[in-house]
Amino acid sequence: MDYLVTCDSLNVQHMLLKNFENYVKGPVFRQIFEPFGDGVVVADAETWKYYRTHIQFFIKQRRHEAFIEQIVQNKVKTCLLPILDHVQEHGKVVDLQDLFSRFAFDNICSIVAGRDPMCLSMDFPEVVIERAFNESEESIFYRHTVPMTVWKVQKWLQIGQEKTMTKACKTLDEFIYSCIASKREELRKCSKEEMDELPFDLITALITSENCGSMADKGKGRVHSDKFLRDGAFNYFVAGRETMTSALTWFFWLLSIHPLVEAKIVEEIKVNFPNNDGILGTEEVKKLVYLHGALYESLRLFPPVPIERKQAIKADTLPSGHHVHPNTMILFSLYAMGRSEEIWGKDCLEFKPERWISNKGDVIYVPSYKFITFNAGPRTCLGKDSAMVQMKILASAILHNYRFQVVEVTPITTRSKRIAVSHGGDMRLVAVGDG
Ligand code: HEM
Numbered sequence: 001m002d003y004l005v006t007c008d009s010l011n012v013q014h015m016l017l018k019n020f021e022n023y024v025k026g027p028v029f030r031q032i033f034e035p036f037g038d039g040v041v042v043a044d045a046e047t048w049k050y051y052r053t054h055i056q057f058f059i060k061q062r063r064h065e066a067f068i069e070q071i072v073q074n075k076v077k078t079c080l081l082p083i084l085d086h087v088q089e090h091g092k093v094v095d096l097q098d099l100f101s102r103f104a105f106d107n108i109c110s111i112v113a114g115r116d117p118m119c120l121s122m123d124f125p126e127v128v129i130e131r132a133f134n135e136s137e138e139s140i141f142y143r144h145t146v147p148m149t150v151w152k153v154q155k156w157l158q159i160g161q162e163k164t165m166t167k168a169c170k171t172l173d174e175f176i177y178s179c180i181a182s183k184r185e186e187l188r189k190c191s192k193e194e195m196d197e198l199p200f201d202l203i204t205a206l207i208t209s210e211n212c213g214s215m216a217d218k219g220k221g222r223v224h225s226d227k228f229l230r231d232g233a234f235n236y237f238v239a240g241r242e243t244m245t246s247a248l249t250w251f252f253w254l255l256s257i258h259p260l261v262e263a264k265i266v267e268e269i270k271v272n273f274p275n276n277d278g279i280l281g282t283e284e285v286k287k288l289v290y291l292h293g294a295l296y297e298s299l300r301l302f303p304p305v306p307i308e309r310k311q312a313i314k315a316d317t318l319p320s321g322h323h324v325h326p327n328t329m330i331l332f333s334l335y336a337m338g339r340s341e342e343i344w345g346k347d348c349l350e351f352k353p354e355r356w357i358s359n360k361g362d363v364i365y366v367p368s369y370k371f372i373t374f375n376a377g378p379r380t381c382l383g384k385d386s387a388m389v390q391m392k393i394l395a396s397a398i399l400h401n402y403r404f405q406v407v408e409v410t411p412i413t414t415r416s417k418r419i420a421v422s423h424g425g426d427m428r429l430v431a432v433g434d435g
Pocket residue numbers: 040041052055235236239240241243244247299303304305308309372373374375378379380381382383384386387
């Protein structure tokens with residue numbers, strides 16, 4: 001329990017920006033987050049830089065934005081809305097957290113591997129890979145709650161949560177390695193022209209960036225091993241899955257207790273797109289400033305990554321005056337910073353989308369070391385823009401077509417409690433126009 005814990009934005013700015021080189025994830029972090037291998041989320045120094053450059057190459061391609069838009073719009077149109085229609089017609093209750101988790105999982109599978117496992121379908125099937133991801137993440141959480149010697153012995157004996165972790169990782173590895181093998185095969189058979197027609201998923205990008213242009217200078221023309229691709233894919237899966245589920249779930253719960261905000265978003269969609277069915281594109285959702293403010297506000301109050309951990313390399317003094325020794329473990333709370341009166345003012349605990357909108361109607365800029373939800377500095381979240389677009393496409397499609405109420409009047413807590421919808425009166429999912 002030898003940690004330095006802070007939520008001082010100047011300390012965080014110091015660690016994430018000003019003295020970035022001195023604050024790393026470190027070897028203990030990588031041991032605990034073992035299934036991540038050496039991927040971008042856990043790596044430091046050159047390995048981290050190498051991955052980050054490759055992911056940036058993937059994200060900055062012109063076809064990336066269109067690829068994401070097509071995946072998300074298709075998922076909304078062919079899966080999400082038909083399921084909600086069904087729920088409404090049959091007066092059923094649906095677990096929104098589960099729905100969003102399936103939505104996020106299908107999307108991230110398509111983005112990483114070009115494969116849609118169809119987790120989000122009418123019968124809510126159990127998908128082995130999704131369960132394995134959940135189990136591996138729970139096992140990592142478990143490792144934080146016991147001394148390292150305890151989980152190491154359990155791992156060695158293959159008992160308890162560690163046994164679950166080993167099984168889950170085996171399932172995940174089989175899945176990811178099979179995706180890599182079929183991608184390699186597909187690409188090997190393709191001509192250069194045909195290659196441009198293939199879906200531009202992450203694994204394809206990492207394989208094809210092995211020898212291409214400016215990336216070759218950075219990668220010294222190195223051919224990526226299957227392990228490199230596996231770690232790249234695994235890290236992206238995790239970074240882009242639970243974060244999205246968490247963000248969407250809290251957002252819809254906040255709307256359920258702030259009907260005025262919900263009404264304003266619906267109005268904004270109607271005014272901007274009067275003749276639309278609610279399925280908007282990337283450029284269109286950028287016009288929805290109030291929706292943007294509401295999402296940022298939700299992300300401020302409920303950051304999907306609520307805490308981060310760093311390890312100091314050399315001795316240092318933080319702006320707060322606290323001394324840091326080499327190897328000091330530091331925790332900083334994104335959750336606490338999102339609710340800090342010093343940063344957000346007296347109304348810091350209120351859900352106020354207006355906070356983000358200027359008199360001219362633009363989104364107000366807040367430096368990332370204050371609005372820390374997407375991290376700050378050289379390790380800023382690489383999926384921020386894509387996450388915002390995905391959430392806006394989903395939110396506008398749902399809010400344009402349905403109204404929600406939380407079924408149980410029980411306190412909402414992390415993880416265990418469910419947010420649910422049903423149809424008007426007893427059945428509380430109400431289509432627009434139904435009153
Ligand atoms: C609302 C959604 C999201 C939030 C709040 C979020 C937040 C964060 C945070 C706080 C970090 C830093 C974590 C750390 O260093 O320990 C991070 C890193 C990262 N995120 Fe996101 N993220 C979101 C969605 C996504 C999505 C959709 C993707 C990709 C599809 C993504 C890709 C990444 C990657 C690759 C990193 C590692 C960056 C690095 O270390 O250089 N994120 N994200």
